Amino acid sequence: MTVASKPTSAATPAVRVLNLAGIDYTLHSFDHDPRTRRYGSEAADKLGVGSDQVFKTLMIQVDGAPVTALVPVSGQLDLKGLSSARGAKKAQLAGVAETERRTGYPVGGVSPFGQRHAVPVVIDRTALEHSSVFVSAGRRGLEIEIRPEDLVMLTNAQVGKIATLD
DSSP states (O other), X not given: OOBOOOOXXXXXXXXXXXXXXXXXXXXXXXXXXXXXXXXXXXXXXXXXXXXXXXXXXXXXXXXXXXXXEEEETTEXXXXXHHHHHTTOSOEEEOOHHHHHHHHSSOTTOOOSSSOSSOOOEEEEGGGGGSSOEEEEEEETTEEEEXXXXXXXXXXXXXXXXXXXXX
């Protein structure tokens, strides 16, 4: 990975957070196909990495409180696992409008960094199996490659078993 010294003129809030933190990361861009709705799978394919290394960022309501969950695109969020990890009873996906309003990012480009409103973050434990993982940089077609330990530290995330793998 390289030290981020990216131009800030086109930087998303996520990239600005990483630059301010001085964290090593690599920014990857690709041409997003607007007909695609499986954004994480598209990122894995176009970047030539495994879908277990690319993490989707989901906005979840856990007992009515917002939580950001990161799970590999090779799997699905386990709502019961997330509820258990948070010591809660019920978890459900937030709607598109709520996700975009709360995070400030478009669905398919939601980053765990630089969200409009800070909320707790839970990352599936499989992230720690990789030397680097990919998360959205705040827009479709732009991904951040980062060490999972840095992702956990910067988001102050809880790590748990919150995904079922395909």
